[in-house]
Amino acid sequence: MLLLAGTALAIVLLRDLFAVVMLSAIFSLLSASLFVLLDAVDVAFTEAAVGAGISTVLMLGALALTSTREKASRNFQLVPFLVVLLTGGVLVYATLDMPRFGDPQAPIHQHVAPRYLNASMREVGVENVVSAVLASYRGYDTYGETMVIFTAAVSVLLLLGGGRKRSRTELEPPEEAP
Amino acid sequence: MKEPLRQHLILRMVSKFLIPYILLFALYVQFHGDYGPGGGFQAGVIFAAGIVLYALIFSLHRARRAFPDRAVELFISLGVxxxxxxxxxxxxxxxxxxxxxxxxxxxxxxxxxxxxxxxxLGVGITVTAAMVAIFFAFADRGRA
Structure with missing residues:
Protein backbone atom coordinates (compact mmCIF):
# COMPACT_ATOMS: atom_id res chain seq x y z
CA MET A 1 0.00 0.00 0.00
CA LEU A 2 2.81 2.41 0.89
CA LEU A 3 4.56 1.49 -2.35
CA LEU A 4 1.33 2.16 -4.23
CA ALA A 5 0.92 5.57 -2.63
CA GLY A 6 4.57 6.40 -3.30
CA THR A 7 4.27 5.43 -6.95
CA ALA A 8 1.10 7.49 -7.32
CA LEU A 9 2.81 10.54 -5.79
CA ALA A 10 5.80 10.11 -8.08
CA ILE A 11 3.46 9.92 -11.10
CA VAL A 12 1.87 13.22 -10.07
CA LEU A 13 5.16 14.98 -9.36
CA LEU A 14 7.31 13.82 -12.26
CA ARG A 15 7.46 15.89 -15.45
CA ASP A 16 9.15 13.27 -17.66
CA LEU A 17 6.24 11.44 -19.28
CA PHE A 18 8.34 8.41 -20.23
CA ALA A 19 9.07 7.81 -16.55
CA VAL A 20 5.40 8.41 -15.75
CA VAL A 21 4.33 5.69 -18.20
CA MET A 22 6.82 3.26 -16.69
CA LEU A 23 5.67 4.17 -13.18
CA SER A 24 2.03 3.60 -14.08
CA ALA A 25 3.01 0.12 -15.32
CA ILE A 26 4.66 -0.46 -11.94
CA PHE A 27 1.54 0.92 -10.25
CA SER A 28 -0.59 -1.61 -12.13
CA LEU A 29 1.74 -4.44 -11.23
CA LEU A 30 1.63 -3.42 -7.55
CA SER A 31 -2.17 -3.32 -7.63
CA ALA A 32 -2.14 -6.74 -9.26
CA SER A 33 -0.06 -8.10 -6.38
CA LEU A 34 -2.51 -6.46 -3.98
CA PHE A 35 -5.38 -8.28 -5.71
CA VAL A 36 -3.49 -11.56 -5.42
CA LEU A 37 -3.13 -10.94 -1.69
CA LEU A 38 -6.92 -10.42 -1.56
CA ASP A 39 -7.41 -13.76 -3.36
CA ALA A 40 -8.88 -12.10 -6.42
CA VAL A 41 -6.66 -13.86 -8.96
CA ASP A 42 -8.89 -13.22 -11.95
CA VAL A 43 -8.86 -9.48 -11.34
CA ALA A 44 -5.11 -9.56 -10.67
CA PHE A 45 -4.60 -11.40 -13.94
CA THR A 46 -6.57 -8.78 -15.86
CA GLU A 47 -4.80 -5.92 -14.11
CA ALA A 48 -1.36 -7.37 -14.86
CA ALA A 49 -2.18 -8.13 -18.50
CA VAL A 50 -4.10 -4.95 -19.33
CA GLY A 51 -2.66 -2.36 -16.94
CA ALA A 52 0.96 -3.38 -16.85
CA GLY A 53 1.10 -4.90 -20.32
CA ILE A 54 -0.93 -3.61 -23.21
CA SER A 55 -1.86 -0.15 -21.93
CA THR A 56 1.82 0.64 -21.28
CA VAL A 57 2.61 -0.27 -24.87
CA LEU A 58 -0.25 1.90 -26.12
CA MET A 59 0.85 4.80 -23.90
CA LEU A 60 4.38 4.50 -25.29
CA GLY A 61 2.89 4.48 -28.77
CA ALA A 62 0.99 7.65 -27.97
CA LEU A 63 4.14 9.14 -26.43
CA ALA A 64 6.05 8.52 -29.64
CA LEU A 65 3.52 10.78 -31.39
CA THR A 66 3.73 13.64 -28.90
CA SER A 67 6.30 15.24 -26.64
CA THR A 68 7.80 13.30 -23.76
CA ARG A 69 7.84 16.32 -21.45
CA GLU A 70 4.87 17.60 -19.56
CA LYS A 71 4.19 21.29 -20.04
CA ALA A 72 4.95 23.07 -16.78
CA SER A 73 1.98 25.00 -15.45
CA ARG A 74 3.02 28.29 -13.94
CA ASN A 75 0.24 29.37 -11.65
CA PHE A 76 -1.20 27.47 -8.76
CA GLN A 77 -4.90 26.82 -9.44
CA LEU A 78 -6.93 27.16 -6.27
CA VAL A 79 -10.40 25.99 -7.38
CA PRO A 80 -9.34 22.62 -8.86
CA PHE A 81 -7.17 22.04 -5.80
CA LEU A 82 -10.13 22.67 -3.49
CA VAL A 83 -12.42 20.42 -5.58
CA VAL A 84 -9.90 17.57 -5.44
CA LEU A 85 -9.36 18.08 -1.71
CA LEU A 86 -13.11 18.11 -1.05
CA THR A 87 -13.81 15.01 -3.18
CA GLY A 88 -10.97 13.12 -1.53
CA GLY A 89 -12.17 14.18 1.89
CA VAL A 90 -15.72 13.02 1.18
CA LEU A 91 -14.45 9.67 -0.11
CA VAL A 92 -12.31 9.14 2.97
CA TYR A 93 -15.27 10.14 5.16
CA ALA A 94 -17.44 7.59 3.31
CA THR A 95 -14.98 4.77 3.99
CA LEU A 96 -15.47 5.32 7.74
CA ASP A 97 -18.99 3.90 7.39
CA MET A 98 -17.87 0.86 5.47
CA PRO A 99 -18.12 -2.56 7.14
CA ARG A 100 -14.85 -4.03 8.38
CA PHE A 101 -12.75 -5.83 5.80
CA GLY A 102 -13.82 -9.48 5.48
CA ASP A 103 -16.87 -8.98 7.70
CA PRO A 104 -19.29 -11.86 6.89
CA GLN A 105 -22.24 -9.61 7.80
CA ALA A 106 -21.29 -7.02 5.19
CA PRO A 107 -24.09 -6.36 2.65
CA ILE A 108 -21.93 -7.53 -0.24
CA HIS A 109 -21.69 -11.00 1.31
CA GLN A 110 -25.43 -11.17 2.00
CA HIS A 111 -27.11 -10.41 -1.31
CA VAL A 112 -26.43 -12.71 -4.29
CA ALA A 113 -22.94 -13.92 -3.42
CA PRO A 114 -24.05 -16.88 -1.26
CA ARG A 115 -26.46 -18.02 -3.95
CA TYR A 116 -23.75 -17.90 -6.63
CA LEU A 117 -21.31 -19.77 -4.42
CA ASN A 118 -23.81 -22.43 -3.40
CA ALA A 119 -25.72 -22.96 -6.62
CA SER A 120 -23.22 -22.25 -9.41
CA MET A 121 -21.79 -25.78 -9.37
CA ARG A 122 -25.30 -27.25 -9.72
CA GLU A 123 -26.63 -24.70 -12.19
CA VAL A 124 -23.59 -23.92 -14.32
CA GLY A 125 -21.15 -26.69 -13.42
CA VAL A 126 -18.00 -24.64 -13.95
CA GLU A 127 -15.25 -24.91 -11.34
CA ASN A 128 -14.22 -21.28 -11.53
CA VAL A 129 -17.10 -19.35 -9.96
CA VAL A 130 -15.75 -16.10 -11.39
CA SER A 131 -16.15 -17.50 -14.91
CA ALA A 132 -19.64 -18.75 -14.07
CA VAL A 133 -20.72 -15.32 -12.81
CA LEU A 134 -18.98 -13.43 -15.59
CA ALA A 135 -20.17 -15.45 -18.56
CA SER A 136 -23.42 -17.00 -17.38
CA TYR A 137 -25.16 -15.15 -14.54
CA ARG A 138 -23.89 -11.79 -15.71
CA GLY A 139 -23.80 -12.54 -19.41
CA TYR A 140 -25.52 -9.26 -20.26
CA ASP A 141 -22.85 -7.23 -18.48
CA THR A 142 -20.04 -9.07 -20.19
CA TYR A 143 -21.79 -8.51 -23.52
CA GLY A 144 -21.86 -4.83 -22.69
CA GLU A 145 -18.16 -4.86 -21.86
CA THR A 146 -17.39 -6.55 -25.15
CA MET A 147 -19.39 -3.85 -26.89
CA VAL A 148 -17.28 -1.23 -25.08
CA ILE A 149 -14.08 -2.80 -26.45
CA PHE A 150 -15.70 -3.00 -29.89
CA THR A 151 -16.72 0.65 -29.76
CA ALA A 152 -13.25 1.70 -28.58
CA ALA A 153 -11.58 -0.11 -31.45
CA VAL A 154 -14.01 1.30 -34.01
CA SER A 155 -13.55 4.83 -32.66
CA VAL A 156 -9.76 4.59 -32.76
CA LEU A 157 -9.89 3.24 -36.30
CA LEU A 158 -12.19 6.05 -37.36
CA LEU A 159 -10.09 8.73 -35.65
CA LEU A 160 -6.57 7.54 -36.37
CA GLY A 161 -6.96 5.26 -39.37
CA GLY A 162 -8.34 8.09 -41.50
CA GLY A 163 -5.03 8.95 -43.13
CA ARG A 164 -4.84 5.51 -44.68
CA LYS A 165 -6.59 4.81 -47.95
CA ARG A 166 -9.30 2.28 -47.28
CA SER A 167 -11.78 0.58 -49.49
CA ARG A 168 -14.76 0.93 -47.20
CA THR A 169 -15.28 3.74 -44.75
CA GLU A 170 -18.22 2.68 -42.67
CA LEU A 171 -18.32 -0.35 -40.42
CA GLU A 172 -21.56 -2.22 -40.10
CA PRO A 173 -23.61 -1.24 -37.02
CA PRO A 174 -23.28 -3.63 -34.07
CA GLU A 175 -25.90 -6.21 -33.40
CA GLU A 176 -28.38 -5.05 -30.82
CA ALA A 177 -29.38 -7.12 -27.84
CA PRO A 178 -33.15 -7.65 -27.88
CA MET B 1 6.47 3.87 -34.31
CA LYS B 2 10.20 3.71 -33.59
CA GLU B 3 12.86 1.96 -35.59
CA PRO B 4 12.26 -1.79 -35.51
CA LEU B 5 14.60 -3.48 -33.11
CA ARG B 6 15.71 -6.05 -35.66
CA GLN B 7 19.39 -5.29 -35.36
CA HIS B 8 19.42 -6.36 -31.72
CA LEU B 9 20.39 -10.01 -32.00
CA ILE B 10 19.56 -11.00 -28.43
CA LEU B 11 16.14 -9.34 -28.45
CA ARG B 12 15.34 -10.92 -31.78
CA MET B 13 16.37 -14.42 -30.74
CA VAL B 14 14.67 -14.27 -27.34
CA SER B 15 11.41 -12.96 -28.75
CA LYS B 16 11.49 -15.47 -31.60
CA PHE B 17 11.69 -18.14 -28.92
CA LEU B 18 9.07 -16.53 -26.67
CA ILE B 19 6.31 -15.44 -29.06
CA PRO B 20 4.97 -18.95 -29.82
CA TYR B 21 4.78 -19.65 -26.09
CA ILE B 22 3.02 -16.34 -25.42
CA LEU B 23 0.39 -17.21 -28.05
CA LEU B 24 0.10 -20.76 -26.69
CA PHE B 25 -0.31 -19.41 -23.15
CA ALA B 26 -3.04 -17.10 -24.39
CA LEU B 27 -4.91 -20.08 -25.81
CA TYR B 28 -4.44 -21.92 -22.52
CA VAL B 29 -5.84 -18.96 -20.58
CA GLN B 30 -8.72 -18.78 -23.05
CA PHE B 31 -9.82 -22.38 -22.83
CA HIS B 32 -8.83 -23.12 -19.25
CA GLY B 33 -10.82 -20.16 -17.92
CA ASP B 34 -13.56 -22.53 -16.73
CA TYR B 35 -11.18 -24.24 -14.32
CA GLY B 36 -8.66 -21.62 -13.29
CA PRO B 37 -8.18 -17.87 -13.40
CA GLY B 38 -8.50 -16.45 -16.87
CA GLY B 39 -10.97 -16.06 -19.65
CA GLY B 40 -11.59 -14.18 -22.84
CA PHE B 41 -10.40 -10.74 -21.75
CA GLN B 42 -7.07 -11.87 -20.36
CA ALA B 43 -6.43 -14.31 -23.19
CA GLY B 44 -7.22 -11.68 -25.80
CA VAL B 45 -4.84 -9.19 -24.23
CA ILE B 46 -2.04 -11.76 -23.95
CA PHE B 47 -2.53 -12.85 -27.56
CA ALA B 48 -2.46 -9.22 -28.67
CA ALA B 49 0.70 -8.67 -26.58
CA GLY B 50 2.39 -11.46 -28.51
CA ILE B 51 1.47 -9.81 -31.81
CA VAL B 52 2.58 -6.39 -30.54
CA LEU B 53 5.94 -7.87 -29.50
CA TYR B 54 6.30 -9.31 -32.99
CA ALA B 55 5.52 -5.94 -34.53
CA LEU B 56 8.03 -4.16 -32.25
CA ILE B 57 10.88 -6.57 -32.96
CA PHE B 58 10.29 -7.61 -36.57
CA SER B 59 8.84 -4.34 -37.94
CA LEU B 60 5.26 -3.28 -38.26
CA HIS B 61 5.17 -4.18 -41.91
CA ARG B 62 5.71 -7.88 -41.31
CA ALA B 63 3.16 -7.97 -38.50
CA ARG B 64 0.62 -6.33 -40.79
CA ARG B 65 1.37 -8.90 -43.47
CA ALA B 66 0.68 -11.68 -40.98
CA PHE B 67 -2.45 -9.93 -39.64
CA PRO B 68 -3.92 -7.87 -42.50
CA ASP B 69 -6.06 -4.87 -41.60
CA ARG B 70 -9.13 -6.29 -43.26
CA ALA B 71 -8.88 -9.50 -41.22
CA VAL B 72 -8.34 -7.58 -37.97
CA GLU B 73 -11.37 -5.38 -38.68
CA LEU B 74 -13.42 -8.44 -39.52
CA PHE B 75 -12.41 -10.16 -36.29
CA ILE B 76 -13.37 -7.13 -34.18
CA SER B 77 -16.99 -7.59 -35.24
CA LEU B 78 -16.81 -11.39 -35.51
CA GLY B 79 -16.24 -11.75 -31.75
CA VAL B 80 -19.23 -9.56 -30.91
CA LEU B 121 -14.32 -17.20 -27.49
CA GLY B 122 -16.25 -14.20 -28.78
CA VAL B 123 -14.77 -11.97 -26.07
CA GLY B 124 -11.27 -13.26 -26.78
CA ILE B 125 -11.52 -12.66 -30.53
CA THR B 126 -12.89 -9.13 -30.14
CA VAL B 127 -10.34 -8.14 -27.48
CA THR B 128 -7.39 -9.49 -29.50
CA ALA B 129 -8.51 -7.80 -32.71
CA ALA B 130 -9.37 -4.54 -30.96
CA MET B 131 -6.00 -4.30 -29.17
CA VAL B 132 -4.09 -5.15 -32.35
CA ALA B 133 -6.12 -2.65 -34.37
CA ILE B 134 -5.52 0.11 -31.81
CA PHE B 135 -1.80 -0.62 -31.70
CA PHE B 136 -1.53 -0.70 -35.49
CA ALA B 137 -3.41 2.58 -35.74
CA PHE B 138 -1.04 4.26 -33.26
CA ALA B 139 2.12 2.76 -34.72
CA ASP B 140 1.08 3.52 -38.29
CA ARG B 141 0.46 7.17 -37.45
CA GLY B 142 3.91 7.50 -35.92
CA ARG B 143 5.53 6.31 -39.13
CA ALA B 144 3.63 8.60 -41.46
Whole structure:
Protein backbone atom coordinates (compact mmCIF):
# COMPACT_ATOMS: atom_id res chain seq x y z
CA MET A 1 0.00 0.00 0.00
CA LEU A 2 2.81 2.41 0.89
CA LEU A 3 4.56 1.49 -2.35
CA LEU A 4 1.33 2.16 -4.23
CA ALA A 5 0.92 5.57 -2.63
CA GLY A 6 4.57 6.40 -3.30
CA THR A 7 4.27 5.43 -6.95
CA ALA A 8 1.10 7.49 -7.32
CA LEU A 9 2.81 10.54 -5.79
CA ALA A 10 5.80 10.11 -8.08
CA ILE A 11 3.46 9.92 -11.10
CA VAL A 12 1.87 13.22 -10.07
CA LEU A 13 5.16 14.98 -9.36
CA LEU A 14 7.31 13.82 -12.26
CA ARG A 15 7.46 15.89 -15.45
CA ASP A 16 9.15 13.27 -17.66
CA LEU A 17 6.24 11.44 -19.28
CA PHE A 18 8.34 8.41 -20.23
CA ALA A 19 9.07 7.81 -16.55
CA VAL A 20 5.40 8.41 -15.75
CA VAL A 21 4.33 5.69 -18.20
CA MET A 22 6.82 3.26 -16.69
CA LEU A 23 5.67 4.17 -13.18
CA SER A 24 2.03 3.60 -14.08
CA ALA A 25 3.01 0.12 -15.32
CA ILE A 26 4.66 -0.46 -11.94
CA PHE A 27 1.54 0.92 -10.25
CA SER A 28 -0.59 -1.61 -12.13
CA LEU A 29 1.74 -4.44 -11.23
CA LEU A 30 1.63 -3.42 -7.55
CA SER A 31 -2.17 -3.32 -7.63
CA ALA A 32 -2.14 -6.74 -9.26
CA SER A 33 -0.06 -8.10 -6.38
CA LEU A 34 -2.51 -6.46 -3.98
CA PHE A 35 -5.38 -8.28 -5.71
CA VAL A 36 -3.49 -11.56 -5.42
CA LEU A 37 -3.13 -10.94 -1.69
CA LEU A 38 -6.92 -10.42 -1.56
CA ASP A 39 -7.41 -13.76 -3.36
CA ALA A 40 -8.88 -12.10 -6.42
CA VAL A 41 -6.66 -13.86 -8.96
CA ASP A 42 -8.89 -13.22 -11.95
CA VAL A 43 -8.86 -9.48 -11.34
CA ALA A 44 -5.11 -9.56 -10.67
CA PHE A 45 -4.60 -11.40 -13.94
CA THR A 46 -6.57 -8.78 -15.86
CA GLU A 47 -4.80 -5.92 -14.11
CA ALA A 48 -1.36 -7.37 -14.86
CA ALA A 49 -2.18 -8.13 -18.50
CA VAL A 50 -4.10 -4.95 -19.33
CA GLY A 51 -2.66 -2.36 -16.94
CA ALA A 52 0.96 -3.38 -16.85
CA GLY A 53 1.10 -4.90 -20.32
CA ILE A 54 -0.93 -3.61 -23.21
CA SER A 55 -1.86 -0.15 -21.93
CA THR A 56 1.82 0.64 -21.28
CA VAL A 57 2.61 -0.27 -24.87
CA LEU A 58 -0.25 1.90 -26.12
CA MET A 59 0.85 4.80 -23.90
CA LEU A 60 4.38 4.50 -25.29
CA GLY A 61 2.89 4.48 -28.77
CA ALA A 62 0.99 7.65 -27.97
CA LEU A 63 4.14 9.14 -26.43
CA ALA A 64 6.05 8.52 -29.64
CA LEU A 65 3.52 10.78 -31.39
CA THR A 66 3.73 13.64 -28.90
CA SER A 67 6.30 15.24 -26.64
CA THR A 68 7.80 13.30 -23.76
CA ARG A 69 7.84 16.32 -21.45
CA GLU A 70 4.87 17.60 -19.56
CA LYS A 71 4.19 21.29 -20.04
CA ALA A 72 4.95 23.07 -16.78
CA SER A 73 1.98 25.00 -15.45
CA ARG A 74 3.02 28.29 -13.94
CA ASN A 75 0.24 29.37 -11.65
CA PHE A 76 -1.20 27.47 -8.76
CA GLN A 77 -4.90 26.82 -9.44
CA LEU A 78 -6.93 27.16 -6.27
CA VAL A 79 -10.40 25.99 -7.38
CA PRO A 80 -9.34 22.62 -8.86
CA PHE A 81 -7.17 22.04 -5.80
CA LEU A 82 -10.13 22.67 -3.49
CA VAL A 83 -12.42 20.42 -5.58
CA VAL A 84 -9.90 17.57 -5.44
CA LEU A 85 -9.36 18.08 -1.71
CA LEU A 86 -13.11 18.11 -1.05
CA THR A 87 -13.81 15.01 -3.18
CA GLY A 88 -10.97 13.12 -1.53
CA GLY A 89 -12.17 14.18 1.89
CA VAL A 90 -15.72 13.02 1.18
CA LEU A 91 -14.45 9.67 -0.11
CA VAL A 92 -12.31 9.14 2.97
CA TYR A 93 -15.27 10.14 5.16
CA ALA A 94 -17.44 7.59 3.31
CA THR A 95 -14.98 4.77 3.99
CA LEU A 96 -15.47 5.32 7.74
CA ASP A 97 -18.99 3.90 7.39
CA MET A 98 -17.87 0.86 5.47
CA PRO A 99 -18.12 -2.56 7.14
CA ARG A 100 -14.85 -4.03 8.38
CA PHE A 101 -12.75 -5.83 5.80
CA GLY A 102 -13.82 -9.48 5.48
CA ASP A 103 -16.87 -8.98 7.70
CA PRO A 104 -19.29 -11.86 6.89
CA GLN A 105 -22.24 -9.61 7.80
CA ALA A 106 -21.29 -7.02 5.19
CA PRO A 107 -24.09 -6.36 2.65
CA ILE A 108 -21.93 -7.53 -0.24
CA HIS A 109 -21.69 -11.00 1.31
CA GLN A 110 -25.43 -11.17 2.00
CA HIS A 111 -27.11 -10.41 -1.31
CA VAL A 112 -26.43 -12.71 -4.29
CA ALA A 113 -22.94 -13.92 -3.42
CA PRO A 114 -24.05 -16.88 -1.26
CA ARG A 115 -26.46 -18.02 -3.95
CA TYR A 116 -23.75 -17.90 -6.63
CA LEU A 117 -21.31 -19.77 -4.42
CA ASN A 118 -23.81 -22.43 -3.40
CA ALA A 119 -25.72 -22.96 -6.62
CA SER A 120 -23.22 -22.25 -9.41
CA MET A 121 -21.79 -25.78 -9.37
CA ARG A 122 -25.30 -27.25 -9.72
CA GLU A 123 -26.63 -24.70 -12.19
CA VAL A 124 -23.59 -23.92 -14.32
CA GLY A 125 -21.15 -26.69 -13.42
CA VAL A 126 -18.00 -24.64 -13.95
CA GLU A 127 -15.25 -24.91 -11.34
CA ASN A 128 -14.22 -21.28 -11.53
CA VAL A 129 -17.10 -19.35 -9.96
CA VAL A 130 -15.75 -16.10 -11.39
CA SER A 131 -16.15 -17.50 -14.91
CA ALA A 132 -19.64 -18.75 -14.07
CA VAL A 133 -20.72 -15.32 -12.81
CA LEU A 134 -18.98 -13.43 -15.59
CA ALA A 135 -20.17 -15.45 -18.56
CA SER A 136 -23.42 -17.00 -17.38
CA TYR A 137 -25.16 -15.15 -14.54
CA ARG A 138 -23.89 -11.79 -15.71
CA GLY A 139 -23.80 -12.54 -19.41
CA TYR A 140 -25.52 -9.26 -20.26
CA ASP A 141 -22.85 -7.23 -18.48
CA THR A 142 -20.04 -9.07 -20.19
CA TYR A 143 -21.79 -8.51 -23.52
CA GLY A 144 -21.86 -4.83 -22.69
CA GLU A 145 -18.16 -4.86 -21.86
CA THR A 146 -17.39 -6.55 -25.15
CA MET A 147 -19.39 -3.85 -26.89
CA VAL A 148 -17.28 -1.23 -25.08
CA ILE A 149 -14.08 -2.80 -26.45
CA PHE A 150 -15.70 -3.00 -29.89
CA THR A 151 -16.72 0.65 -29.76
CA ALA A 152 -13.25 1.70 -28.58
CA ALA A 153 -11.58 -0.11 -31.45
CA VAL A 154 -14.01 1.30 -34.01
CA SER A 155 -13.55 4.83 -32.66
CA VAL A 156 -9.76 4.59 -32.76
CA LEU A 157 -9.89 3.24 -36.30
CA LEU A 158 -12.19 6.05 -37.36
CA LEU A 159 -10.09 8.73 -35.65
CA LEU A 160 -6.57 7.54 -36.37
CA GLY A 161 -6.96 5.26 -39.37
CA GLY A 162 -8.34 8.09 -41.50
CA GLY A 163 -5.03 8.95 -43.13
CA ARG A 164 -4.84 5.51 -44.68
CA LYS A 165 -6.59 4.81 -47.95
CA ARG A 166 -9.30 2.28 -47.28
CA SER A 167 -11.78 0.58 -49.49
CA ARG A 168 -14.76 0.93 -47.20
CA THR A 169 -15.28 3.74 -44.75
CA GLU A 170 -18.22 2.68 -42.67
CA LEU A 171 -18.32 -0.35 -40.42
CA GLU A 172 -21.56 -2.22 -40.10
CA PRO A 173 -23.61 -1.24 -37.02
CA PRO A 174 -23.28 -3.63 -34.07
CA GLU A 175 -25.90 -6.21 -33.40
CA GLU A 176 -28.38 -5.05 -30.82
CA ALA A 177 -29.38 -7.12 -27.84
CA PRO A 178 -33.15 -7.65 -27.88
CA MET B 1 6.47 3.87 -34.31
CA LYS B 2 10.20 3.71 -33.59
CA GLU B 3 12.86 1.96 -35.59
CA PRO B 4 12.26 -1.79 -35.51
CA LEU B 5 14.60 -3.48 -33.11
CA ARG B 6 15.71 -6.05 -35.66
CA GLN B 7 19.39 -5.29 -35.36
CA HIS B 8 19.42 -6.36 -31.72
CA LEU B 9 20.39 -10.01 -32.00
CA ILE B 10 19.56 -11.00 -28.43
CA LEU B 11 16.14 -9.34 -28.45
CA ARG B 12 15.34 -10.92 -31.78
CA MET B 13 16.37 -14.42 -30.74
CA VAL B 14 14.67 -14.27 -27.34
CA SER B 15 11.41 -12.96 -28.75
CA LYS B 16 11.49 -15.47 -31.60
CA PHE B 17 11.69 -18.14 -28.92
CA LEU B 18 9.07 -16.53 -26.67
CA ILE B 19 6.31 -15.44 -29.06
CA PRO B 20 4.97 -18.95 -29.82
CA TYR B 21 4.78 -19.65 -26.09
CA ILE B 22 3.02 -16.34 -25.42
CA LEU B 23 0.39 -17.21 -28.05
CA LEU B 24 0.10 -20.76 -26.69
CA PHE B 25 -0.31 -19.41 -23.15
CA ALA B 26 -3.04 -17.10 -24.39
CA LEU B 27 -4.91 -20.08 -25.81
CA TYR B 28 -4.44 -21.92 -22.52
CA VAL B 29 -5.84 -18.96 -20.58
CA GLN B 30 -8.72 -18.78 -23.05
CA PHE B 31 -9.82 -22.38 -22.83
CA HIS B 32 -8.83 -23.12 -19.25
CA GLY B 33 -10.82 -20.16 -17.92
CA ASP B 34 -13.56 -22.53 -16.73
CA TYR B 35 -11.18 -24.24 -14.32
CA GLY B 36 -8.66 -21.62 -13.29
CA PRO B 37 -8.18 -17.87 -13.40
CA GLY B 38 -8.50 -16.45 -16.87
CA GLY B 39 -10.97 -16.06 -19.65
CA GLY B 40 -11.59 -14.18 -22.84
CA PHE B 41 -10.40 -10.74 -21.75
CA GLN B 42 -7.07 -11.87 -20.36
CA ALA B 43 -6.43 -14.31 -23.19
CA GLY B 44 -7.22 -11.68 -25.80
CA VAL B 45 -4.84 -9.19 -24.23
CA ILE B 46 -2.04 -11.76 -23.95
CA PHE B 47 -2.53 -12.85 -27.56
CA ALA B 48 -2.46 -9.22 -28.67
CA ALA B 49 0.70 -8.67 -26.58
CA GLY B 50 2.39 -11.46 -28.51
CA ILE B 51 1.47 -9.81 -31.81
CA VAL B 52 2.58 -6.39 -30.54
CA LEU B 53 5.94 -7.87 -29.50
CA TYR B 54 6.30 -9.31 -32.99
CA ALA B 55 5.52 -5.94 -34.53
CA LEU B 56 8.03 -4.16 -32.25
CA ILE B 57 10.88 -6.57 -32.96
CA PHE B 58 10.29 -7.61 -36.57
CA SER B 59 8.84 -4.34 -37.94
CA LEU B 60 5.26 -3.28 -38.26
CA HIS B 61 5.17 -4.18 -41.91
CA ARG B 62 5.71 -7.88 -41.31
CA ALA B 63 3.16 -7.97 -38.50
CA ARG B 64 0.62 -6.33 -40.79
CA ARG B 65 1.37 -8.90 -43.47
CA ALA B 66 0.68 -11.68 -40.98
CA PHE B 67 -2.45 -9.93 -39.64
CA PRO B 68 -3.92 -7.87 -42.50
CA ASP B 69 -6.06 -4.87 -41.60
CA ARG B 70 -9.13 -6.29 -43.26
CA ALA B 71 -8.88 -9.50 -41.22
CA VAL B 72 -8.34 -7.58 -37.97
CA GLU B 73 -11.37 -5.38 -38.68
CA LEU B 74 -13.42 -8.44 -39.52
CA PHE B 75 -12.41 -10.16 -36.29
CA ILE B 76 -13.37 -7.13 -34.18
CA SER B 77 -16.99 -7.59 -35.24
CA LEU B 78 -16.81 -11.39 -35.51
CA GLY B 79 -16.24 -11.75 -31.75
CA VAL B 80 -19.23 -9.56 -30.91
CA UNK B 81 -21.31 -11.47 -33.45
CA UNK B 82 -20.33 -14.80 -31.88
CA UNK B 83 -21.37 -13.47 -28.47
CA UNK B 84 -24.64 -12.02 -29.72
CA UNK B 85 -25.24 -15.04 -31.94
CA UNK B 86 -25.00 -17.32 -28.92
CA UNK B 87 -27.67 -15.22 -27.26
CA UNK B 88 -29.89 -15.34 -30.34
CA UNK B 89 -29.35 -19.10 -30.59
CA UNK B 90 -30.66 -19.43 -27.02
CA UNK B 91 -33.72 -17.40 -28.04
CA UNK B 92 -34.29 -19.59 -31.08
CA UNK B 93 -34.12 -22.72 -28.95
CA UNK B 94 -36.86 -21.40 -26.73
CA UNK B 95 -34.88 -19.95 -23.85
CA UNK B 96 -34.08 -16.42 -22.75
CA UNK B 97 -31.31 -14.30 -24.23
CA UNK B 98 -27.93 -15.74 -23.11
CA UNK B 99 -29.63 -18.52 -21.13
CA UNK B 100 -27.28 -21.30 -22.18
CA UNK B 101 -29.13 -24.15 -20.50
CA UNK B 102 -31.28 -24.68 -23.61
CA UNK B 103 -28.26 -25.12 -25.90
CA UNK B 104 -27.97 -28.80 -25.05
CA UNK B 105 -30.89 -31.16 -25.61
CA UNK B 106 -30.09 -33.61 -22.82
CA UNK B 107 -28.22 -31.77 -20.04
CA UNK B 108 -28.53 -28.08 -19.09
CA UNK B 109 -25.02 -28.22 -17.58
CA UNK B 110 -23.58 -29.16 -20.98
CA UNK B 111 -25.50 -26.27 -22.50
CA UNK B 112 -23.97 -23.93 -19.92
CA UNK B 113 -20.47 -25.23 -20.69
CA UNK B 114 -21.00 -24.76 -24.42
CA UNK B 115 -22.46 -21.30 -23.95
CA UNK B 116 -19.61 -20.12 -21.74
CA UNK B 117 -17.05 -21.53 -24.18
CA UNK B 118 -18.64 -19.72 -27.14
CA UNK B 119 -19.11 -16.48 -25.27
CA UNK B 120 -15.53 -16.44 -23.97
CA LEU B 121 -14.32 -17.20 -27.49
CA GLY B 122 -16.25 -14.20 -28.78
CA VAL B 123 -14.77 -11.97 -26.07
CA GLY B 124 -11.27 -13.26 -26.78
CA ILE B 125 -11.52 -12.66 -30.53
CA THR B 126 -12.89 -9.13 -30.14
CA VAL B 127 -10.34 -8.14 -27.48
CA THR B 128 -7.39 -9.49 -29.50
CA ALA B 129 -8.51 -7.80 -32.71
CA ALA B 130 -9.37 -4.54 -30.96
CA MET B 131 -6.00 -4.30 -29.17
CA VAL B 132 -4.09 -5.15 -32.35
CA ALA B 133 -6.12 -2.65 -34.37
CA ILE B 134 -5.52 0.11 -31.81
CA PHE B 135 -1.80 -0.62 -31.70
CA PHE B 136 -1.53 -0.70 -35.49
CA ALA B 137 -3.41 2.58 -35.74
CA PHE B 138 -1.04 4.26 -33.26
CA ALA B 139 2.12 2.76 -34.72
CA ASP B 140 1.08 3.52 -38.29
CA ARG B 141 0.46 7.17 -37.45
CA GLY B 142 3.91 7.50 -35.92
CA ARG B 143 5.53 6.31 -39.13
CA ALA B 144 3.63 8.60 -41.46
Missing amino acids: LIYGGTGILCLLRGGRFLDYSVLSTHDPIHGQHLGILLVE
